Amino acid sequence: MNNRLLLKEQLQAKLKDIQTNSDGSPVTNLQLEKTLVADVEQLTTELENCNPHPHPLVSATALLEGAWLLKYSTAREIRALASLPLGLQVGKVYQTIDITNKKFFNLAFVKHSLGLLSGYVKVTASFEPAIEDVSPAPNKRINVYFDKRYLAIEKVIGIDTPLFNPLKVVQANNPQGRVATLDITYLDETLRIGRGGDGSLFILTKSADIPDL
Numbered sequence: 001m002n003n004r005l006l007l008k009e010q011l012q013a014k015l016k017d018i019q020t021n022s023d024g025s026p027v028t029n030l031q032l033e034k035t036l037v038a039d040v041e042q043l044t045t046e047l048e049n050c051n052p053h054p055h056p057l058v059s060a061t062a063l064l065e066g067a068w069l070l071k072y073s074t075a076r077e078i079r080a081l082a083s084l085p086l087g088l089q090v091g092k093v094y095q096t097i098d099i100t101n102k103k104f105f106n107l108a109f110v111k112h113s114l115g116l117l118s119g120y121v122k123v124t125a126s127f128e129p130a131i132e133d134v135s136p137a138p139n140k141r142i143n144v145y146f147d148k149r150y151l152a153i154e155k156v157i158g159i160d161t162p163l164f165n166p167l168k169v170v171q172a173n174n175p176q177g178r179v180a181t182l183d184i185t186y187l188d189e190t191l192r193i194g195r196g197g198d199g200s201l202f203i204l205t206k207s208a209d210i211p212d213l
Contacts, residue, residue, distance in 0.1 A: 004050035011043040024092040026070040028079045048185040056187045067096045068204035075200035119153040144171035144180040
């Protein structure tokens, strides 16, 4: 087994060890001891250094297409999902990418801790390859433009609630004074690693389920 595959196996094993949530919700660094956070970061960095597609926006756009399941993140917006109001708890979080139209959406399923209701939070966005000073051609960075934020209640005590789907639609927030960016730092057929402009980390696995809401 070559070094890249070994590192990938070790990172996936670590992610499996720290995943204690039966609902499949992503683990964040705030849920872990500092030593475990450091372990994940070290394995991630080592795997990024073995990226088989260091220029994914040039040579591997087809791999980006489809649905990805978020496994681990240090991003503020993902950590905030752990403290939803009204007894709501986050479940699986997906990102679905449409390369042709340069669009994606982030989708977090939520449910009440007592099963009283369930629904989702969705954020739509568009993106474009960023032209970096160090490289005149699209490389690994995309500029992200958030569009709408949806809050939907799909069921109340097991009964479909189409009038509440969506319950609320608002304009999504974009950073003031700068463009949000994401660097695709590792990509293969089943695993993707990204780094936000603020240094936040996202680790996702390819999903056979493609949410379409």
